[in-house]
Structure formats: C-alpha cells, structure tokens
Amino acid sequence: MTEIDTRLRILDAAESLFTRYGFEATTLRQITGAAEVNLAAVNYHFGSKEELIREVFRRRLTWLNQQRLQELDRLEAEAGGKPLKPSQILEAFFGVALKMAADADGGGRSFMRLLGRTYSKPSEFVRGFLAEEYAAVLARFKSALVRALPGVPGEEILWRFHFMLGAMSYAIAGTDALHIVAEDALDDSDAQALYARLMSFMLGGLRAPLPVLQAGSAKRPRAKAAA
Amino acid sequence: MTEIDTRLRILDAAESLFTRYGFEATTLRQITGAAEVNLAAVNYHFGSKEELIREVFRRRLTWLNQQRLQELDRLEAEAGGKPLKPSQILEAFFGVALKMAADADGGGRSFMRLLGRTYSKPSEFVRGFLAEEYAAVLARFKSALVRALPGVPGEEILWRFHFMLGAMSYAIAGTDALHIVAEDALDDSDAQALYARLMSFMLGGLRAPLPVLQAGSAKRPRAKAAA
DNA sequence: GTATAATTCATACAATCGTTTAAAACATAC
DNA sequence: GTATGTTTTAAACGATTGTATGAATTATAC
Structure with missing residues (x-):
C-alpha cells in the first residue's frame, strides 16, 4: 500500500x-x-485529528468552488457584458453542488451532506477556514446577482443567498424529519427532480417582493441592546 | 436548592x-x-446524558408546536371555512419560532439555534423523537397550505416546506460563514428585519412557478410521505 | 423531637479518547 | 549487496469520558 x-x-x-x-x-x-x-x-x-478534518474539507471544497467560479466565468464570457439571468447564476452555484451531491461513485454525495450540516455548526476551527474558502466565491456571485436583479439591494441579496444555502443544505441532507427522502437512496431521476424543485423555489424567493422593513431598523454600528 | x-x-x-x-x-x-x-x-x-438531551428538546419543542397549532386553530376559526392566506400560515409556523428565537431572556434563542442545526444531524436517537413531535404539526400545516395554494400539489408543498425549514434554520443559526450576523447579538429590530426578510423570501419560494419535472421522474410509490 | 425519604456530595470506576513511541517492514539509491 | 529514508506496526501513554457508589446532607412526615 x-x-x-x-x-x-x-x-x-x-x-x-x-x-x-x-x-x-x-x-x-x-x-x-x-x-x-x-x-x-x-x-x-x-x-492530528483536527488537521484531518480540515483536509477532508479542503480536498473537495476547493475543487467545488473552483468549478463554481469557472462556470460563472464561462457564463459571463458568453453573455459578453450583459447581466446574466438569475437562473443561470443559481445554476452555476447550486447546480455544481447538486451534481456533486448526486455523484454516488465519486463520494461527493457524502461530502455535500457533511458540508451542509457543517455550515450550521462551524466547529470553531473549521469556521475560519470555511469563511476563507468562501469569501471570494461569495463576492463574485453576489455581484453577479446584484447585476442580474437591479431592484434588489446588495444586503438583501446576501440574506437571500444565506436562505438559499439553508434550503440547499436541507435538500441535500435530506433530513427525514419530513419522511420525504430515504436516507441513502437518491437515484438520478430523484436528483434531477430535487434539483428542479429546489431551483424553482430559490428563484421564487430570490425574486420575491422586497420585505417592508421597519423604519428604525436601518443598520447602525452594532453595540446596542434590545430597544 | x-x-x-x-x-x-x-x-x-x-x-x-x-x-x-x-x-x-x-x-x-x-x-x-x-x-x-x-x-x-x-x-x-x-x-443518562442521552435522556438529558431528549429532555432539553422535549421541554421547548412540545411547547413550540402547541403554540403553532393553537395559532393555526385561531386563524382557521377566524376565517370561518375559507382558505387562509399563505402568509398567515407561514406566520403561524415560523413566526412563533422566530419570536422564540428572538427572546433572549427566556433562553429560547439558544434553543432555536440548537434545533436548527439538529434537523440536519439527527443523532440517531433524537431522530425518532423529533419526527414524532413533528408529525401532527406538519400534517396540519401541509393541509392548510394545500388549501391555500390550489395550484401547488401536495408533494410540492412538502418539499417547499422542507426548503423553508432549511432557510429558517440557517437564518436563526446565523452561520457567519457569510459574515452577516454577529454570533451572539440579535436585538429586537434585527430580529424583526430578519423575520421580514425570511418571510418574503419564503413566500416567494412557496408561490413560485412549478418546476418542470422530467417525464421519467414521475414518483413511483415510495414509502408514503407524511400523511 | 425522631424516623424516613429525597437529594447532594466527593470520590472512584472502567472504558475510551487522541497521541506518542520505538522497533519492524518496506522502498529507493548507490 | 549495503545504506538511507520512508511508511507501517503493535503497544502504551496520560487524560478525559459517562456512570456508579456510599456516605453526608437536607427535606418531609409523624
């Protein structure tokens, strides 16, 4: 060996x-x-065990984010300066991930479920690494979305991106709290259907009417206690 | 003591x-x-430690789901047989949760973050208990949503509910992978803004055009979805 | 008051954890 | 072949884990 x-x-x-x-x-x-x-x-x-954990993430996450950026590059080059459609942007980001999640042989499926649950539980020492890996990708996709959705402010885009990550995470993790997905069975047609469902849901949320925010809730430098 | x-x-x-x-x-x-x-x-x-974990969940979750059902009852009684608006239904389900999450004093905030991350990592022995606690609530809310959205099939409703749970979970957990939310600071106006943002996102996703599913991917009778 | 039950306490238990060690096995170069 | 560096191995390390025990303390009933 x-x-x-x-x-x-x-x-x-x-x-x-x-x-x-x-x-x-x-x-x-x-x-x-x-x-x-x-x-x-x-x-x-x-x-050490910690370094092993980090390496488990690095191996797949670096590749995944490279693919995402590459796909976005390709789309933007094709569009030649014109803003992309929101659906294209989402496909570049989430499509790659879901394709990876559906790939049973490559082992990517296991990883995507791990990644999804780790977002919501950044174990101290993966947090910094995770944020670092995502910073550039997030910035690129945010600006692409801002261009694609002129009516939606950047901060709202970020939040909705956050929500979409949550939706995707649950979709992949397939928590059977709802008894929808068998834990370990996700064949091709299932994956495609899931992808279509998730995508239409996300697009609907992304393009939803803007929330009506209270006047007083404009972001100020944080320090205040509850009003 | x-x-x-x-x-x-x-x-x-x-x-x-x-x-x-x-x-x-x-x-x-x-x-x-x-x-x-x-x-x-x-x-x-x-x-034992396991029983302690279960009790931590039971204490808050039972109460939370009672509140949800109670709120839904109230709305349906008020409507007097007419279908509710989707926004009302979502508010009954997620509003109660977010109110709990925003309640710093009562300690509910800590719990909601715990709950959110636990959905995606049902640790073997909380899974059964979690599903059991949710079965009745999910059934009620699903049927309310089906009535409220005649154009959306029940299975699609379930999926979108699943996605919404993911979005809410991330919203509350506030993973700072995106550097949006300070880990431990979420004052009243923040909570309200988050609530408004999440709600408009969810409503948009819930009412989105139906996904176009491949012909071959028609669901074969899989173990039935929650009734 | 005393007797009985419930709760707290300090301490110990065996099991298991991540990590280390030093020798054995293997590979590669000369 | 020998020599050198790398990888694998079995065994052990101290630390920490959840749990159990029996005595000390406190509360309750009579």
Whole structure:
C-alpha cells in the first residue's frame, strides 16, 4: 500500500464517517478501522485529528468552488457584458453542488451532506477556514446577482443567498424529519427532480417582493441592546 | 436548592452548551459546572446524558408546536371555512419560532439555534423523537397550505416546506460563514428585519412557478410521505 | 423531637479518547 | 549487496469520558 493510497483511504473513510456521526463522535479508531490502516497512520500523515478534518474539507471544497467560479466565468464570457439571468447564476452555484451531491461513485454525495450540516455548526476551527474558502466565491456571485436583479439591494441579496444555502443544505441532507427522502437512496431521476424543485423555489424567493422593513431598523454600528 | 431548581439549572446550562459545542463535544462536567450543581446530579435527575438531551428538546419543542397549532386553530376559526392566506400560515409556523428565537431572556434563542442545526444531524436517537413531535404539526400545516395554494400539489408543498425549514434554520443559526450576523447579538429590530426578510423570501419560494419535472421522474410509490 | 425519604456530595470506576513511541517492514539509491 | 529514508506496526501513554457508589446532607412526615 503506497503512501498516497493510505492517505486517500483515510480521507474517504473519514468523510463517510463524519457524515454519519459528526466530527466529535467519530473516533480515529473507527476511521482507521474502516480504512483498514493502522491507527497511527492518521497522526503520521495528517498530524492530528483536527488537521484531518480540515483536509477532508479542503480536498473537495476547493475543487467545488473552483468549478463554481469557472462556470460563472464561462457564463459571463458568453453573455459578453450583459447581466446574466438569475437562473443561470443559481445554476452555476447550486447546480455544481447538486451534481456533486448526486455523484454516488465519486463520494461527493457524502461530502455535500457533511458540508451542509457543517455550515450550521462551524466547529470553531473549521469556521475560519470555511469563511476563507468562501469569501471570494461569495463576492463574485453576489455581484453577479446584484447585476442580474437591479431592484434588489446588495444586503438583501446576501440574506437571500444565506436562505438559499439553508434550503440547499436541507435538500441535500435530506433530513427525514419530513419522511420525504430515504436516507441513502437518491437515484438520478430523484436528483434531477430535487434539483428542479429546489431551483424553482430559490428563484421564487430570490425574486420575491422586497420585505417592508421597519423604519428604525436601518443598520447602525452594532453595540446596542434590545430597544 | 430544591429539586426542580437543580433540574432547571441543568437543562438551561445544557441547552446553552449544546448550542455552542454540540452534543458530543459537551461534557457532563461542563454542564454541571456551568449549572453549579454536582456532577452526579445529571444521572440522578435524568438517568443518562442521552435522556438529558431528549429532555432539553422535549421541554421547548412540545411547547413550540402547541403554540403553532393553537395559532393555526385561531386563524382557521377566524376565517370561518375559507382558505387562509399563505402568509398567515407561514406566520403561524415560523413566526412563533422566530419570536422564540428572538427572546433572549427566556433562553429560547439558544434553543432555536440548537434545533436548527439538529434537523440536519439527527443523532440517531433524537431522530425518532423529533419526527414524532413533528408529525401532527406538519400534517396540519401541509393541509392548510394545500388549501391555500390550489395550484401547488401536495408533494410540492412538502418539499417547499422542507426548503423553508432549511432557510429558517440557517437564518436563526446565523452561520457567519457569510459574515452577516454577529454570533451572539440579535436585538429586537434585527430580529424583526430578519423575520421580514425570511418571510418574503419564503413566500416567494412557496408561490413560485412549478418546476418542470422530467417525464421519467414521475414518483413511483415510495414509502408514503407524511400523511 | 425522631424516623424516613429525597437529594447532594466527593470520590472512584472502567472504558475510551487522541497521541506518542520505538522497533519492524518496506522502498529507493548507490 | 549495503545504506538511507520512508511508511507501517503493535503497544502504551496520560487524560478525559459517562456512570456508579456510599456516605453526608437536607427535606418531609409523624
């Protein structure tokens, strides 16, 4: 077994187990057991459990965001200066993710579910890394959306982006609190239907009439307590 | 210190710590330390850590869902047989939750963030309990929405409800992956603005044009969706 | 008051955690 | 072949985990 082989086996096993049980509940012995490598291999190849977690994210997230930016680049080049349609922008961002989530073989599905749940529980030390990985991507997509939706202020775009991330996260995680999705079955037609459903929902929300905000709630430098 | 006092102190401390660190990462010693009670008090009053977790949820969730149903009852009684407006239904469901989330004193805020992240990570033994608590509520709200939106099939309603739960969860959890919300500051006007933003987004998504599903992806009888 | 039950307390338990170590096994270069 | 550097291995480390115990304390009933 070559070095790179061992590293990959650990990453794959960790990704899968993290998805199922979370970071803290997953032990190194589970991981090395599933990967069929020695217990000490994790600390030898990654240094620590925390670094392993970071690497599990980095491996897929970097690639995912590259794909997103690349797709956005392509669309904007095609449009030749004209604003894109909102649906195109959303497809560039969420389409890539959902395609990854639907890819059972590549293991991307497991990762996307892990990612979705991690957004809402940034475990201290992944938070900084996550924000860093997303900063550039978010900025690009925000400005594209601002151009595509002249009537919607930038801050509102950000919020709606946030909401859309939540919707996508739940869609992928497929929490069966609602008994809609079988935990581990998501075939091609299911994935396509889910994608279509999510996309129409998001577009509706993105283009919704602006909320009527109270006069007093204009953003001021935060410090105040409840009024 | 009376018995009920100790129980409450433990529940409050656990809720807060679970929110910050998650279930597994929170130790009984942290909880009893924060609650200023003896370590053995948890096992004495709750039997085990798992039962404590369940009780943390039960305490607030039961009340929350009662409020939701009560509010829906009130609206339907007022409407006297006529379908409600979608916005009214959403307000009954999400408004109560967001009001709870904005209530800093009552401690509901901490719980709502905990709940939001738990949806996407049903830790084996909370899953069943969670689904059970939600079954009746979901059924009521689904049928109300179906009546309110004659053009949208029931299955689509369920999916969109799922998406809305995700959006709300992220909104409350306030993951600062997007650097929008300060982790622990959400005053009254912020909460109101968030509520307005989320509501308009959701309504837009709920009333969006139906997705065009591929012909081949017609649902085969999968284990039935929640009745 | 005393007796009985409920609660708190300090302490200990076995189990499991992430990590470390030093030797064994393997690879590569000369 | 030997020598050198890398990877794997089995075993152990101290620390921390959830839980259990029995005595001390407090509350309740008589």
